[in-house]
Amino acid sequence: MKYQETQLIAVITGGNKGLGFAVAQQLAQLGYRVVLTARNEQAGQAAVKALAEKGLEVDFLPLDISETASITAFTSAMATRYQRCDVLINNAGVFFDWEVSASKVQLEELHTTFQTNVWGTINVTQHLMPLLHKSLRGKIINVSSDLGSLSFASDKENEYYSVSGVAYRMSKAALNMYSIALSKECEASNIVVSVVSPGWCQTDMGTDAAPRSPIQGAKSIVEVVQAPSTQFHGKFVLDGQILAW
Numbered sequence: 374m375k376y377q378e379t380q381l382i383a384v385i386t387g388g389n390k391g392l393g394f395a396v397a398q399q400l401a402q403l404g405y406r407v408v409l410t411a412r413n414e415q416a417g418q419a420a421v422k423a424l425a426e427k428g429l430e431v432d433f434l435p436l437d438i439s440e441t442a443s444i445t446a447f448t449s450a451m452a453t454r455y456q457r458c459d460v461l462i463n464n465a466g467v468f469f470d471w472e473v474s475a476s477k478v479q480l481e482e483l484h485t486t487f488q489t490n491v492w493g494t495i496n497v498t499q500h501l502m503p504l505l506h507k508s509l510r511g512k513i514i515n516v517s518s519d520l521g522s523l524s525f526a527s528d529k530e531n532e533y534y535s536v537s538g539v540a541y542r543m544s545k546a547a548l549n550m551y552s553i554a555l556s557k558e559c560e561a562s563n564i565v566v567s568v569v570s571p572g573w574c575q576t577d578m579g580t581d582a583a584p585r586s587p588i589q590g591a592k593s594i595v596e597v598v599q600a601p602s603t604q605f606h607g608k609f610v611l612d613g614q615i616l617a618w
């Protein structure tokens with residue numbers, strides 16, 4: 374639990390599995406003090422144990438990004454333990470239905486998807502802002518998706534043109550717009566805001582049909598964490614390349 378003052382503190386939401394877990398592993402290997410968070414405490418602790426078995430010490434805090442009470446408790450624990458946050462990786466997300474189309478999508482599905490992917494991400498970010506301002510180089514990385522790009526969705530040549538999943542696609546497009554607004558607001562501060570696509574990866578969400586491993590997807594995120602502050606501020610990035618919004 375004791376960390377070195379020189380270590381950068383990196384918070385990851387949804388760190389118990391999939392891309393969040395792979396990012397936690399890669400950042401811990403790079404020497405960051407990783408605060409792995411998860412809504413399910415048992416799953417979060419199991420992830421911490423799995424990393425400890427690889428010789429990596431990471432901390433755990435419970436966090437359900439769709440619950441304000443959980444976010445408040447988390448923020449207060451962060452303030453007590455670390456007094457600052459250097460990197461926030463908004464990774465937690467949900468994707469309920471690949472097939473549902475625009476004329477059939479249920480309002481309930483839209484609501485639940487936005488509650489996590491958009492409202493939850495914004496709520497965590499706003500609560501952590503004071504601790505990010507205490508960092509010398511605060512970084513917010515919102516994990517989005519190629520499926521959130523309006524350019525890709527409207528380009529018949531794009532590989533994801535025919536993918537439905539309308540609630541998810543709308544939520545990631547909304548997250549992208551929020552990120553652009555936040556990046557503009559943060560221009561005068563020490564905080565960098567970037568959006569990263571991990572590409573289509575083999576996780577519970579991405580399924581085994583995906584072409585990329587979680588390690589590859591996490592690398593796309595970690596590269597932006599490591600990049601110089603100005604390189605990807607206000608940008609949408611996959612594997613170090615700028616994507617069209």
Ligand SMILES: NC(=O)c1ccc[n+]([C@@H]2O[C@H](COP(=O)([O-])OP(=O)(O)OC[C@H]3O[C@@H](n4cnc5c(N)ncnc54)[C@H](OP(=O)(O)O)[C@@H]3O)[C@@H](O)[C@H]2O)c1
Nearest residue numbers: 387391392437438439464465466518573574576577578579
């Ligand atoms: N995999 C892909 O191909 C792909 C492509 C583009 C973008 N992404 C994005 O990458 C991110 C990670 O996805 P993944 O593929 O790793 O999916 P995953 O394996 O399904 O993991 C999703 C993570 O988010 C957590 N989560 C969901 N709702 C939460 C909440 N309310 N509070 C806290 N944690 C919550 C899950 O926790 P539980 O275990 O408790 O459910 C889990 O840890 C997501 O934002 C996703 O949209 C993924």
